[in-house]
Amino acid sequence: MPRLIKTRTKPVPPLPQISDAEWTVMKIIWQQSPISTSQVVQALENRIHWKPKTIHTLLSRLVQKGALTFEKQGREYLFRPLVDARHCVHEASRSFLNRVFDGELAPFLAGFLEREKLSRAEIAELRRILDGKQS
Amino acid sequence: MPRLIKTRTKPVPPLPQISDAEWTVMKIIWQQSPISTSQVVQALENRIHWKPKTIHTLLSRLVQKGALTFEKQGREYLFRPLVDARHCVHEASRSFLNRVFDGELAPFLAGFLEREKLSRAEIAELRRILDGKQS
DNA sequence: ATGTATTTCCTACAAATGTAGGAATTGCAA
């Protein structure tokens, strides 16, 4: 017997709030997952000043927040994302546009291009992206 | 006698870090300045839940941070921005792109359009913005 | 079996942020 009405079974859990420093970590893990603690540390050690302990803290906060899970592998942890990268990225974009531009994309683009001169090639790339969305 | 070398006399003071809630206030003040405390409260009271006290706190924090000045007018304060809106907006944009998109604009635009379907007119507007930047 | 190097677990702490409350002051109406 087919179910009626109740289309969406799982309520969407709200995305965890990912802080600035945490984004740095999430981006690594979205790129490469599963990934061990020490691999995360290695991936970051040339780009960021952080002590390993700092990275450990960020990892466990991300687990608490429900952004990551981990499984024990020997004595290390293997992390993987629990939240979808594109979803988080879009949330962050929306939130930024809302905060700064009252939610509108066009003023962002206009203001940005006003300040940062892009090369002809870069402009062309943006135009191609728009063309892809051509109705 | 013309001055040599030392082109930039004033060192650029770093922009104050404006929080999420504070952006709401700054946007009002950039729109309408000088503006009194009670006017700010009024401007926000229909859009936001905040108690007036909360807004007062935000205003004084923004003064502390050097984002606003005020002058006494009777017993009220009249506020005006000390930081340039476009400058702050651009800083925020850069910071967002750095955090989420490793600083790149194109992936932002592509991802955003993937998620949010814009109308033909909106796309056209974006294209016009790009055309304005045509070399 | 045991020491050791590694890794996790728990704790810390200052600054920033959201969200106000109460006390003090003061311009103005009566």
Next chain:
DNA sequence: TTGCAATTCCTACATTTGTAGGAAATACAT
């Protein structure tokens, strides 16, 4: 001139964030 309503001044407090340190556990080498 005096009381009041409005406004500012100072304080508060829980969370989140950046940034770790030390203690405890444990896998593995010898």
